[in-house]
Amino acid sequence: MADSCLPWDYGLNIAKRQDPLLREFQEGPLRFPPTYKFDKNSDNYDTSEKKRKPAWTDRILWRLKRQPHAGSYTPKLPAPNFSLSLKSYISHMMYTISDHKPVSGTFDLEVKPVVFIPMITLMHEGLWTTENDILISYSSTPDFLSSPWDWIGLYKVGLRHINDYVSFVWVGDNQVSSNDGLNQVYINVNNIPETEDQFLLCYYSNSLQSVAGISNPFKIQPRVILQEDPPGEAQPQI
Structure with missing residues (x-):
């Protein structure tokens, strides 16, 4: 039939x-x-x-x-x-x-x-704490074309979506330096979460509409609070 x-x-x-x-x-x-x-x-x-x-x-x-x-x-x-x-x-x-x-x-x-090979290599500089701004360094491959609308997001490990960031920065607005292919941007201390989770960084390319680089996981050290000695207690002498 x-x-x-x-x-x-x-x-x-x-x-x-x-x-x-x-x-x-x-x-x-x-x-x-x-x-x-x-x-x-x-x-x-x-x-x-x-x-x-x-x-x-x-x-x-x-x-x-x-x-x-x-x-x-x-x-x-x-x-x-x-x-x-x-x-x-x-x-x-x-x-x-x-x-x-x-x-x-x-x-x-x-x-x-x-x-x-990732187009962006992300590196978190030094020891990250919740007491100071965070400095992020990244480098790109020669054929990568950045955009003013590119951004770097700070994520908890285990993210399920690109919009699950806990904080982010525009790479153009928060740039500190750019020299010989190495760029640096910062995240303001007020945008850093005070938790002991593991985090990672993702570079989002607006031109590609995709993640172009992911960092290794790391921890952000919590704020250290110094307690004052009770009144009248003897202080150590050096």
Whole structure:
């Protein structure tokens, strides 16, 4: 039945010829009968006065996201590191509650390991405490193009989203120095959390819309409070 009706399945092909974006979508072979139009609660095609011709109106199309073209403002992007393959594409003719028959597809998604050199290397300078501003040093690869809207976020280890920062700084507004590819920015002491959690730094690139570098985990030492000796107690003499 499917093979004999294939010549009538021209609607999608016409749409693909007219729409460049639709041509990027793929579909598996149609090896099941047309899924429309059935009499409800039966396996009979339309027996009404209209007697619609059977058609494949229920389809699964897929498209892999295109890599954006690298322009003068973005570095060359790597090739896609995943592949998608269709394993099965079937209809489910046992369902009769609708004038359509549902279809389903099973896919295999293969994700290749990603190994790359970070575009940004982040370093926290010295011993970090909650008593002073924090100094952050970072360097970039030669092909990395920064933006005034790039920022560095301070995160607790275990973050789940880029917006989970506890503090952040704009790399342009808080820059202290820039020399021979090494840049320094600071985080104001008022924006440093007084907890004993482990933290890390992430550099977010506005041009790439992605994290460009992550630091190693570190701890921020809590504030040291010196207690005064009780009145009248003898003081040590040196």
